[in-house]
Amino acid sequence: xxxxxxxxxxxxxxxxxxxxxxxxxxxxxxxxxxxxxxxxxxxxxxxxxxxxxxxxxxxxxxxxxxxxxxxxxxxxxxxxxxxxxxxxxxxxxxxxxxxxxxxxxxxxxxxxxxxxxxxxxxxxxxxxxxxxxxxxxxxxxxxxxxxxxxxxxxxxxxxxxxxxxxxxxxxxxxxxxxxxxxxxxxxxxxxxxxxxxxxxxxxxxxxxxxxxxxxxxxxxxxxxxxxxxxxxxxxxxxxxxxxxxxxxxxxxxxxxxxxxxxxxxxxxxxxxxxxxxxxxxxxxxxxxxxxxxxxxxxxxxxxxxxxxxxxxxxxxxxxxxxxxxxxxxxxxxxxxxxxxxxxxxxxxxxxxxxxxxxxxxxxxxxxxxxxxxxxxxxxxxxxxxxxxxxxxxxxxxxxxxxxxxxxxxxxxxxxxxxxxxxxxxxxxxxxxxxxxxxxxxxxxxxxxxxxxxxxxxxxxxxxxxxxxxxxxxxxxxxxxxxxxxxxxx
Amino acid sequence: xxxxxxxxxxxxxxxxxxxxxxxxxxxxxxxxxxxxxxxxxxxxxxxxxxxxxxxxxxxxxxxxxxxxxxxxxxxxxxxxxxxxxxxxxxxxxxxxxxxxxxxxxxxxxxxxxxxxxxxxxxxxxxxxxxxxxxxxxxxxxxxxxxxxxxxxxxxxxxxxxxxxxxxxxxxxxxxxxxxxxxxxxxxxxxxxxxxxxxxxxxxxxxxxxxxxxxxxxxxxxxxxxxxxxxxxxxxxxxxxxxxxxxxxxxxxxxxxxxxxxxxxxxxxxxxxxxxxxxxxxxxxxxxxxxxxxxxxxxxxxxxxxxxxxxxxxxxxxxxxxxxxxxxxxxxxxxxxxxxxxxxxxxxxxxxxxxxxxxxxxxxxxxxxxxxxxxxxxxxxxxxxxxxxxxxxxxxxxxxxxxxxxxxxxxxxxxxxxxxxxxxxxxxxxxxxxxxxxxxxxxxxxxxxxxxxxxxxxxxxxxxxxxxxxxxxxxxxxxxxxxxxx
Numbered sequence: 001x002x003x004x005x006x007x008x009x010x011x012x013x014x015x016x017x018x019x020x021x022x023x024x025x026x027x028x029x030x031x032x033x034x035x036x037x038x039x040x041x042x043x044x045x046x047x048x049x050x051x052x053x054x055x056x057x058x059x060x061x062x063x064x065x066x067x068x069x070x071x072x073x074x075x076x077x078x079x080x081x082x083x084x085x086x087x088x089x090x091x092x093x094x095x096x097x098x099x100x101x102x103x104x105x106x107x108x109x110x111x112x113x114x115x116x117x118x119x120x121x122x123x124x125x126x127x128x129x130x131x132x133x134x135x136x137x138x139x140x141x142x143x144x145x146x147x148x149x150x151x152x153x154x155x156x157x158x159x160x161x162x163x164x165x166x167x168x169x170x171x172x173x174x175x176x177x178x179x180x181x182x183x184x185x186x187x188x189x190x191x192x193x194x195x196x197x198x199x200x201x202x203x204x205x206x207x208x209x210x211x212x213x214x215x216x217x218x219x220x221x222x223x224x225x226x227x228x229x230x231x232x233x234x235x236x237x238x239x240x241x242x243x244x245x246x247x248x249x250x251x252x253x254x255x256x257x258x259x260x261x262x263x264x265x266x267x268x269x270x271x272x273x274x275x276x277x278x279x280x281x282x283x284x285x286x287x288x289x290x291x292x293x294x295x296x297x298x299x300x301x302x303x304x305x306x307x308x309x310x311x312x313x314x315x316x317x318x319x320x321x322x323x324x325x326x327x328x329x330x331x332x333x334x335x336x337x338x339x340x341x342x343x344x345x346x347x348x349x350x351x352x353x354x355x356x357x358x359x360x361x362x363x364x365x366x367x368x369x370x371x372x373x374x375x376x377x378x379x380x381x382x383x384x385x386x387x388x389x390x391x392x393x394x395x396x397x398x399x400x401x402x403x404x405x406x407x408x409x410x411x412x413x414x415x416x417x418x419x420x421x422x423x424x425x426x427x428x429x430x431x432x433x434x435x436x437x438x439x440x441x442x443x444x445x446x447x448x449x450x451x452x453x454x455x456x457x458x459x460x461x462x463x464x465x466x467x468x469x470x471x472x473x474x475x476x477x478x479x480x481x482x483x484x485x486x487x488x489x
Numbered sequence: 490x491x492x493x494x495x496x497x498x499x500x501x502x503x504x505x506x507x508x509x510x511x512x513x514x515x516x517x518x519x520x521x522x523x524x525x526x527x528x529x530x531x532x533x534x535x536x537x538x539x540x541x542x543x544x545x546x547x548x549x550x551x552x553x554x555x556x557x558x559x560x561x562x563x564x565x566x567x568x569x570x571x572x573x574x575x576x577x578x579x580x581x582x583x584x585x586x587x588x589x590x591x592x593x594x595x596x597x598x599x600x601x602x603x604x605x606x607x608x609x610x611x612x613x614x615x616x617x618x619x620x621x622x623x624x625x626x627x628x629x630x631x632x633x634x635x636x637x638x639x640x641x642x643x644x645x646x647x648x649x650x651x652x653x654x655x656x657x658x659x660x661x662x663x664x665x666x667x668x669x670x671x672x673x674x675x676x677x678x679x680x681x682x683x684x685x686x687x688x689x690x691x692x693x694x695x696x697x698x699x700x701x702x703x704x705x706x707x708x709x710x711x712x713x714x715x716x717x718x719x720x721x722x723x724x725x726x727x728x729x730x731x732x733x734x735x736x737x738x739x740x741x742x743x744x745x746x747x748x749x750x751x752x753x754x755x756x757x758x759x760x761x762x763x764x765x766x767x768x769x770x771x772x773x774x775x776x777x778x779x780x781x782x783x784x785x786x787x788x789x790x791x792x793x794x795x796x797x798x799x800x801x802x803x804x805x806x807x808x809x810x811x812x813x814x815x816x817x818x819x820x821x822x823x824x825x826x827x828x829x830x831x832x833x834x835x836x837x838x839x840x841x842x843x844x845x846x847x848x849x850x851x852x853x854x855x856x857x858x859x860x861x862x863x864x865x866x867x868x869x870x871x872x873x874x875x876x877x878x879x880x881x882x883x884x885x886x887x888x889x890x891x892x893x894x895x896x897x898x899x900x901x902x903x904x905x906x907x908x909x910x911x912x913x914x915x916x917x918x919x920x921x922x923x924x925x926x927x928x929x930x931x932x933x934x935x936x937x938x939x940x941x942x943x944x945x946x947x948x949x950x951x952x953x954x955x956x957x958x959x960x961x962x963x964x965x966x967x968x969x970x971x972x973x974x
Contacts, residue, residue, distance in 0.1 A: 025857065069955045071963060111853070111920075136883075137874045144868055147913055152920045160921070164913065171909055175902040178883075182890045182898075 004064050006078040006128045009045045009088070010121060012038050013095070017117035025110050032103060035113035039096045039120065046092030050474075053085045058477035060130065060196070068134070073185075073192030077131040082478025083260070083330050086471055087127045087253055090337040093460060094249045095120040097453035098242035101345050104447075105153065105240075112153060115145040116242055123250045127257060132181050132193040135258060139174055142251065143167060146243070153240040162238025166247075169231035173221025173255075177262070180214030184266055187211070198266050199485060205269045212270025216263035216278065222255025224311040226284040233292075233304030241348025244300070248307045249341035253333045256314050260329075260482075264318060268486045271321060278319035279402075279409050285312025286416035294423040299350065299357040302427055303343045306383060309416055310336045316413055317398040323476075323483050325401020330475035331394035335382060335464065339391065342379045342457040346372045349450055350431065353443045359427060364436030368443045373432040375454035380424040382461050385417055389465035393472070500556050500563050502547050503571050506539035507606040511599060518595030525593045529586035529936070532598040536579040536605075543572055553968045559677045560619045562748075565965035566817075567613030570744045573821055574612070577737030578605040580828045580940045584729035584835060587937035590638060591727055597637060600630035601733070608741040617666045617676040620745060624662075624705070627741060628655045631734060635726040647725025651734075654708060654718040662705025668698035669753065678752050686756060696760050702749060703764065709742025711735075712802060713771040716795045723791040728838065731787065732831030735794045736824040743820055747805055747813060751969045758808055765806040766897050772799030773904040780911050786834050787844050789911065790827065793870060796908060797823055800885055803901050807888035813966035815884030818958060822877030822951050826869040829944035832937055833863050840931045851927030852919040859931060860919050862945055867912040869948050872905055877951035880959075 016038035020031050053061055060079035068074045080088055098116060105112045118141065125138030150163035185193060188201035221228040232252070236244045264271040271278075289309030296302045314336065317329025349372050350365060351357050366373040382391035395417070402410035446454075464471055498505060513535065514528055521527060553564030561567075578601060585591045585598070607626030614620040632655065636648015670676055672694065673684035685695055707715035723731040750761050776796025783789040801823070804816035834844065836859065841848040853860035869876035872883075882905065889898040933941070951958060 021861065067956075069959055071956070071959060074955070108853070108857075111857070133883075137879075140874050140879065143873050143909075144864065144916070148864075148916060148920055151917050160917065163917075164910070167913060168906060168910060172906050175905060179886070179890065179895075179898055179902060182883075182887045183895075185887070186891050 005045060005049055006062050007064055009042055010124045012042050013117040013120040017114045020110055020114040028109050031110050031113055036099050039099045043092040043096040046089045050085050050089040053474060055082060055473040055477045074133045075131050076134055078128040079130050080128060082474040084127045085474055086334040087257060090334050091123045091127060091250045094245055094341045097341060097457055098245050100449045100453040101348060102242040103449050115149050119145040119246050123254050126254045130195050132195055136178055149243045150239045154238040158238045162234040166231040166235030170222050173218045176214050177218025180211045183211045208267040208270035209273045212263060212267045212274055216259045219255050219259035223252055223259055224308045225315060226281045229308045232308055233301055236304040237300045241344060244344040245341040248344060249337040252311055253337050256333060260318055265482060265485055275319045275321055278315060279406055282312045282315035282319060283409050283412050286413045290416045290419035294419055297359055299359050300347045303347055307340050313395060313398050316402050320401035320405035321486055322401050322404050323479050324397045326479040326482055327475055328394050328397030328401055335390035335394040338457050338460050339379050339382045342375055345453055346376045349446045354440055359430050362431045363434040366432040367436060369446050371451045371454055372446050375458055377428055378458045380428055383424055384421040390461040393465055393468040497556060503539050503543045504606055504609050507602055510535035511602045514595060514598050525595050528595050528598055529582055529592055533579055533582045536575055540575045555615055560616045561613045562615035564968035566968055569817060569961050569965045570612035571609045573740050573824055574605050574608040574737050577824050581729045581733040583936045583940035584832050587934040588729060600634050604630040608737060611741045612744040615678050634730045635722055637727055643725035647722045650718050651722045658705045658708035662702055665698050665701025681753050682755055696757060699754055706742055706746040710739050710798045711795050712768045712798045713775040719795055720788045720791040724787045728831050728835035732828045736827045740820045740824060743816060747969060762806050762808050765802050769799045769802035769806055770900050777904050777907045784846055785844050786846050790830055800901060803889050803897055804885035807892040809888055809892055810963060810966045811891055812888030813969060814962035815888050817962040817965055818884055819881030821958060822881045825944045825947040826866055826878060829941055830866045832941050833859060836933055836937055846915060846918055849918045850922035851924035854927040856931040862941055863919055864916055865945050865948055867916055871909045871912040875952045877948045879952055880955055
């Protein structure tokens with residue numbers, strides 16, 4: 001039997017989380033050491049998964065399957081394809097960096113790291129799920145870590161509001177998606193939650209059109225789709241740094257990934273029917289998100305709204321329903337995940353040292369924390385879609401796909417990128433350059449662990465930007481399957 | 490003949506066991522004047538033994554059989570519900586041992602066991618007379634238990650309220666029984682259906698009788714509009730009694746509700762599906778919306794339990810094998826969850842001296858383990874994986890969709906969202922807010938600790954390992970839908 005690598009990846013954080021809960025609260029070093037050990041191992045294993053995925057062969061690989069509740073056709077069924085393998089890697093790296101930047105949490109570190117690891121279990125589980133029930137199981141597993149971590153360790157002013165808003169929005173979305181999933185289950189007549197079997201169920205067009213919106217918008221809430229995006233900036237800003245990274249970086253991709261996997265891949269005719277709506281909403285996402293980001297005075301809100309804007313591009317890629325658009329969307333999910341994690345990490349580092357997120361009061365921090373500044377600038381270049389960085393590799397195909405599907409969308413969305421360039425450059429200039437306010441003369445540089453986190457995240461984006469061949473064939477093989485489903489109508 | 494009697498005895502082994510245990514407790518209560526606390530452990534050990542014996546020896550055949558002159562139906566439903574009741578009683582006994590004002594009182598265990606005996610008969614009664622006697626055997630001890638703390642005015646008030654409501658609804662239900670007897674000329678549940686079918690009884694009259702009967706069952710499961718007693722009674726009754734009332738007693742109500750609807754009224758399915766769906770909707774909305782406003786944890790749990798009854802009713806309304814197994818799964822999950830909830834509330838209530846939700850501030854610092862237990866409980870009530878409540882909710886919602894009751898599933902989902910808000914609010918108080926007493930340790934007695942560990946492990950086990958209980962539930966559901974030989 002082959003080594004069950006995906007299960008190991010999913011269950012390492014779970015075991016670590018439970019062990020941490022058993023440790024006495026005073027053993028801070030053991031607690032965080034155990035957490036770091038778990039995510040490091042996980043990160044390495046996700047790298048193994050990523051590089052051992054055979055893009056030429058395509059399809060689902062590293063499959064594992066156990067009967068869970070055979071009476072209802074539920075199984076524990078994991079595997080990755082070209083779309084999910086990069087996402088598993090992205091979840092691995094963001095979890096790793098999340099622990100690194102949280103090293104100095106001193107309020108109840110036991111609960112903090114344990115909940116953080118639960119969140120990692122949830123996202124990894126969703127990305128690897130090939131069973132619809134299992135996907136929901138892992139999806140909803142994230143609810144309590146998300147809520148409690150924002151409320152307990154978040155920024156005092158808005159955490160209660162932001163945490164509850166985020167949790168309820170996402171729960172509403174997921175519950176409606178659940179109804180859609182149950183309808184798919186019964187509608188197929190196959191009595192199985194196996195998504196590979198459900199893909200071939202051949203649902204009636206009417207059925208698909210009715211239930212597609214339940215599923216796509218339900219999951220799309222977590223992807224930040226307009227007009228259900230407002231939890232995102234509020235939630236991300238209220239959350240502690242590591243959770244902002246996980247939420248904006250990974251969790252939002254969980255939403256779009258599930259929307260793709262369940263919405264588009266199981267109900268392709270529904271997707272075709274509603275593509276215009278998704279395109280329209282996603283275009284609003286891109287432009288409106290960027291415009292709002294532009295006028296924010298709070299450093300963290302800028303990034304929060306920029307996520308809304310960038311996730312719009314992922315959705316445009318999906319809704320273009322052609323190979324180019326989907327390829328770009330797949331790459332953008334990875335690229336944006338890493339980029340946003342980097343952004344939020346830097347914002348957190350700046351806030352920890354200056355105790356403000358007000359852009360007007362910041363300045364000249366390049367001299368005090370050059371690593372953070374360089375990291376942020378690299379993230380900014382990715383965000384603007386500069387060639388040589390992962391953002392370009394991802395966004396260019398999205399615009400090509402959008403042009404094929406509906407040129408006007410591409411034109412409007414490109415406006416969004418121009419606005420993005422404007423606000424990123426403004427923020428970089430105001431926060432990192434210019435005069436250093438006198439209050440911050442004594443600000444310390446970031447720690448070595450922080451630098452490692454920034455370095456790892458930045459290296460990934462540059463590597464993908466310079467060598468797209470590292471990821472394009474993988475995603476393209478995954479897109480090939482989706483196109484077959486869309487074309488096989 | 491001897492063998493026959495032996496088999497008949499074996500068929501009601503749990504009930505006989507309970508009767509013997511009641512006798513033992515009664516006698517020991519006379520002699521152990523100084524160490525009555527041990528009576529609790531005797532009861533617990535006895536219940537444990539009965540549980541194991543039932544599990545091993547009372548496994549029914551796949552097809553239901555009538556025994557004891559048609560008084561009792563021997564089937565999976567009775568089997569599984571009996572175990573639910575006995576487990577609930579055993580856990581309640583543990584909580585009672587941990588409760589200073591109950592532990593040393595032999596009559597408490599006696600009454601609790603008697604009530605459990607009644608529930609066991611409720612789950613398998615196949616005759617109107619048997620059913621009524623079982624319901625009364627269950628309910629009468631519960632009046633006394635609710636008003637057990639005679640020096641506490643709230644407790645006495647709670648006992649009286651429960652008595653008045655129970656008496657009234659029982660009377661209405663009994664009136665309904667007389668109609669059924671009048672129409673069919675028999676008290677045997679399975680024959681009533683036959684006779685109603687061929688007896689040319691007007692449909693409207695049958696439906697009226699069904700409504701009358703539903704009043705009594707609706708009271709037991711605290712469904713809206715028969716729910717008014719629940720918050721006051723839970724608030725006033727001793728903690729373990731409130732837990733028992735909200736779980737085992739409710740499960741017993743569902744057992745008879747499901748049996749009556751499926752067995753007596755198979756021809757009126759369309760009517761009662763609608764009625765149950767409406768009861769469910771009302772219970773979910775009233776329970777959840779009123780729970781939002783509660784500041785007292787016991788009252789919050791009371792309204793939440795009304796709402797939970799609403800979710801479970803979705804499974805009944807689905808009128809399908811999946812729905813009925815969902816009901817049984819949900820009830821098992823809910824039993825463990827709510828018993829754990831009342832256990833924690835009792836511990837915190839005694840340590841802090843208040844049942845206000847605000848009294849839970851600082852609990853995660855004061856007792857991280859108890860805070861985690863509450864986390865598990867609240868999430869399970871909210872229907873979040875990997876806890877048992879998630880599977881229960883999933884099954885009943887799935888049943889509604891399978892049946893085409895999409896509107897009911899959507900209303901259920903909306904309610905789940907509302908409910909998550911107040912469950913999370915409790916967790917927020919526990920984890921976020923601070924209190925001056927957070928450095929004082931919070932003592933958990935061994936009895937309460939054992940019960941809590943059993944509940945929490947059970948909640949997680951039922952949330953992750955779904956197949957065994959689901960298999961039993963489907964078997965039980967199947968027996969309700971077949972007529973016995």
